[in-house]
Amino acid sequence: MASPSVLGELELTEEVTRGRVLYTFQGDVPDFFYRLRTPPLLWPFMVLPGVTAEEFRAYAATRGVTVTHPPGARYLCLVVLAMGWTWAPYLAHTCLEEELETVSDEWQARARARDRHPAPSFREVDLIHWAFMDDHLGALLRFEGPEGETEAGAKADAVIDAFRRDGLPVHKEQRGVGADATIGVCLDGRAMQLVPVPGKMAELMEATAHVCRTRRATAEEIRRLVGRWSWNLLVVRLLYSVFSATYRFVMANLEKGVVTIWENAVEELSAAVALGPLIAVDLAAVLSENVYQTDASLEGFGVVSGTFPEEEVRAELRAFGRIPQTHRNPRSDCLLYTSPSPRDGLLSRMPSSA
Numbered sequence: 001m002a003s004p005s006v007l008g009e010l011e012l013t014e015e016v017t018r019g020r021v022l023y024t025f026q027g028d029v030p031d032f033f034y035r036l037r038t039p040p041l042l043w044p045f046m047v048l049p050g051v052t053a054e055e056f057r058a059y060a061a062t063r064g065v066t067v068t069h070p071p072g073a074r075y076l077c078l079v080v081l082a083m084g085w086t087w088a089p090y091l092a093h094t095c096l097e098e099e100l101e102t103v104s105d106e107w108q109a110r111a112r113a114r115d116r117h118p119a120p121s122f123r124e125v126d127l128i129h130w131a132f133m134d135d136h137l138g139a140l141l142r143f144e145g146p147e148g149e150t151e152a153g154a155k156a157d158a159v160i161d162a163f164r165r166d167g168l169p170v171h172k173e174q175r176g177v178g179a180d181a182t183i184g185v186c187l188d189g190r191a192m193q194l195v196p197v198p199g200k201m202a203e204l205m206e207a208t209a210h211v212c213r214t215r216r217a218t219a220e221e222i223r224r225l226v227g228r229w230s231w232n233l234l235v236v237r238l239l240y241s242v243f244s245a246t247y248r249f250v251m252a253n254l255e256k257g258v259v260t261i262w263e264n265a266v267e268e269l270s271a272a273v274a275l276g277p278l279i280a281v282d283l284a285a286v287l288s289e290n291v292y293q294t295d296a297s298l299e300g301f302g303v304v305s306g307t308f309p310e311e312e313v314r315a316e317l318r319a320f321g322r323i324p325q326t327h328r329n330p331r332s333d334c335l336l337y338t339s340p341s342p343r344d345g346l347l348s349r350m351p352s353s354a
Contacts (some may be wrong), residue, residue: 001093002113002130002137003186006233007318012141012192012283020141021177023148024191027170032134033081033092037169046078070119082092093133100129101138103162106155107138118317127155132183133333144177158279184231192284196232204228205276212270215261219253222246222269223260235279242272245326274341287313311338 012022038046053073060067100107106127111120113130119129122141129138138155142148155173158166160170167241174180177189184194195201208225209219216235226246233239245264261269291313293306 001115001132002183002255003115004231005181006113006115006117007118007185007187008194008235008237008281008283010113010128010283011119011121011123013286015142015283015286017141017192017284019143021144022139022147022179022187022192023152023175024137024139024180024187024189025152025159025175025223026137026173026180026182027160028154028172029096029134029163029168030171032096032168033088035085036081036092036095037079039080043077046082048076073187081141089101089133093131096131096134096136099163099166099168099182100131102158102166103159106282107159109259116330130183135183137182139189149176155329161256170324175226185235192282194235194281194283196235196279201232201261201276201279204232205273208269208273211261212266212273214319215257215266218258219250219256222265223254225252225269226250232276232279239275239331242270286310287317289313 017171020064037091039251053069053076056076057067097109097112100108106146107129111128112126113119113128127138128141129136131137131243136159138152138159140152156173156175160173163170166305170308176353180187180189182198184197186197188195204225208229211225229243230240233242245262246268247263249262265323287310289307289310290305291308292303294303295301
């Protein structure tokens with residue numbers, strides 16, 4: 001799925017945009033889970049034993065709906081994706097991605113933004129897109145004006161037509177350029193910035209500040225606050241380091257009512273509020289030739305640095321992503337990320353200056 005983290009890796013420097021703006025278009029498939037019919041082999045696992053077929057028929061009649069069921073039917077079963085079933089989000093999301101691939105060659109996987117994968121590049125593709133269960137969005141660089149609007153609109157219409165051919169309506173459409181909200185964050189197509197949705201972030205900061213002032217809450221209330229922070233912190237993933245004691249506080253007090261929040265948890269929540277206005281990524285920023293790696297443990301910390309040509313830094317980021325955590329060797333105690341391939345990777349040969 002897409003995430004704020006991978007959107008924060010999009011490269012929209014002047015060299016890439018060349019004076020163009022980012023046109024975006026998005027939509028949502030209503031009741032998507034219930035439009036996906038599951039295979040018959042799955043139906044026996046989705047039986048609702050608490051309601052008989054006859055009880056359901058009688059209830060439907062009170063609502064003016066006539067239900068006819070096969071002779072001898074005893075119970076009901078769901079034949080669509082069940083909300084709450086662990087696998088349902090994955091299956092729905094996969095179906096949406098496959099549906100998008102039928103639109104045109106532009107909607108193939110190489111142009112798709114996905115969490116924990118290197119972000120696609122406008123240096124290589126004309127259209128970048130992403131999906132999140134029942135939502136989709138496409139983005140392309142064009143000079144601002146009627147021609148750009150027309151071309152972006154045509155691509156949006158192509159998606160809608162393809163979906164409708166398969167019985168999937170689209171609503172909540174948004175088209176244009178500017179600060180469009182997508183998957184809970186704002187992607188500004190003129191300023192080339194990614195930020196949390198301002199109104200929602202302001203509400204979250206105020207709610208968190210209130211908790212810090214009162215220092216009293218249930219662990220469930222804190223858990224929900226941290227959950228909302230987690231999604232916004234994905235814009236700048238390194239800010240996840242803010243929370244540590246807060247997690248332990250939640251786990252230690254889940255079975256209790258209102259309690260006094262631990263002092264170190266209050267400090268972390270206060271730090272999150274202070275950092276809130278700084279949660280932003282400048283997608284137009286050029287890559288630095290100065291590369292740093294850091295690591296820390298309970299015993300100490302270390303920093304290594306090196307200077308490399310911009311082309312080499314860009315190639316490494318394309319291979320590993322800005323935060324190459326999926327390629328890190330979990331058994332290694334060294335400070336450096338190492339290349340998983342035999343090639344002499346930049347990060348694996350960075351000179352140590354710790």
